[in-house]
Amino acid sequence: MAYRIGTRGSALATTQTQWVANAMTTADTAFEQVIIKTKGDVTTGSLANLGGTGVFATALRQAVINGEVDLAVHSLKDLPAKQPAELRIAAIPERADYRDALCAADGMTLDTLPKGAKIGTGSPRRVAQLLALRPDLEMVDIRGNVHTRLARVKGYEHHHDNAPAAAGSPKGDLDAVVLACAGIDRLGLDWAITQRIDPEIMLPAPGQGALAVEVSAEKALDAPLATALADHDQLAARLEATAERALLETLEAGCAAPLGGLARFNGTSLHLDAIVSAMDGSKTIRREATTTIAIEAITDATLATAYQLGVEVAKMMIDDGADLLPPGPARGNR
Numbered sequence: 349m350a351y352r353i354g355t356r357g358s359a360l361a362t363t364q365t366q367w368v369a370n371a372m373t374t375a376d377t378a379f380e381q382v383i384i385k386t387k388g389d390v391t392t393g394s395l396a397n398l399g400g401t402g403v404f405a406t407a408l409r410q411a412v413i414n415g416e417v418d419l420a421v422h423s424l425k426d427l428p429a430k431q432p433a434e435l436r437i438a439a440i441p442e443r444a445d446y447r448d449a450l451c452a453a454d455g456m457t458l459d460t461l462p463k464g465a466k467i468g469t470g471s472p473r474r475v476a477q478l479l480a481l482r483p484d485l486e487m488v489d490i491r492g493n494v495h496t497r498l499a500r501v502k503g504y505e506h507h508h509d510n511a512p513a514a515a516g517s518p519k520g521d522l523d524a525v526v527l528a529c530a531g532i533d534r535l536g537l538d539w540a541i542t543q544r545i546d547p548e549i550m551l552p553a554p555g556q557g558a559l560a561v562e563v564s565a566e567k568a569l570d571a572p573l574a575t576a577l578a579d580h581d582q583l584a585a586r587l588e589a590t591a592e593r594a595l596l597e598t599l600e601a602g603c604a605a606p607l608g609g610l611a612r613f614n615g616t617s618l619h620l621d622a623i624v625s626a627m628d629g630s631k632t633i634r635r636e637a638t639t640t641i642a643i644e645a646i647t648d649a650t651l652a653t654a655y656q657l658g659v660e661v662a663k664m665m666i667d668d669g670a671d672l673l674p675p676g677p678a679r680g681n682r
């Protein structure tokens with residue numbers, strides 16, 4: 349059977365959707381990409397001001413609900429924590445590098461960037477954690493696709509590789525930008541990364557580096573598609589994502605400060621680290637917890653254990669005053 353697989357139109361989105369399509373292609377299944385334009389792609393203002401989560405995902409989700417496509421591939425970190433009743437995440441494939449990437453001029457790292465260096469990012473989480481580490485840095489709000497952002501680094505202006513930067517966007521005006529390793533790696537641009545930032549220094553966004561394959565919760569799937577999806581629903585990625593999204597969902601209710609969260613599954617236990625920070629880096633609350641996962645399969649019980657871990661860490665953070673931290677801009681871009 350041939351299936352329509354929906355994607356955003358950016359180079360990153362089509363690349364990762366094609367990766368999923370190739371992985372799920374078998375003798376019984378074939379996939380055809382359908383590009384869906386989303387509000388996050390057509391708006392040019394600062395993402396921090398666009399408001400709310402899900403700007404990248406809404407139109408794509410609507411296409412699944414309408415039946416325009418049979419399934420859709422999202423970056424998990426772009427999906428709001430609350431799952432709409434009409435949709436179901438049918439697979440979370442093996443995760444790419446979850447770390448944030450420093451892409452700096454002259455091979456610099458967070459230790460060698462000069463005082464007052466200009467750093468571009470559109471993510472309140474990255475701003476807050478970088479300022480906590482290096483209050484001297486000058487943070488610049490940037491947006492655009494991966495190529496457009498990389499072109500803002502001094503010396504990176506002419507490294508187009510496979511796609512040009514957006515016309516009109518400044519070039520070479522910053523000392524560094526911070527992006528997700530996963531997106532850069534998937535696009536084959538790993539030459540641009542000068543430091544893969546250790547999660548001890550900066551915790552990534554919940555879901556960073558993971559993909560979510562979403563289908564209608566109301567329509568029954570054909571057998572070949574159901575099988576292909578189940579084969580690509582990876583235990584570690586699913587458990588980690590479940591804990592990280594439970595953390596996000598629980599904190600979203602009462603805390604508007606920028607949030608980082610990373611879960612790691614080692615085969616027998618699931619560990620979750622989380623941080624909320626004031627935007628100026630002046631205060632951070634960091635907590636962690638571990639839970640044992642007895643059954644090595646994706647069952648309702650193992651997922652409930654992972655979910656509980658996220659809720660537990662979120663509650664500890666609220667007890668520590670996470671809800672009292674000043675709000676960052678809307679969590680549109682994590």
Ligand SMILES: NCc1[nH]cc(CCC(=O)O)c1CC(=O)O
Binds near residue numbers: 423424426529
């Ligand atoms: N919000 C944009 C977005 N959504 C997913 C990724 C990267 C890929 C991933 O985390 O899976 C990015 C870009 C970035 O943060 O650098």
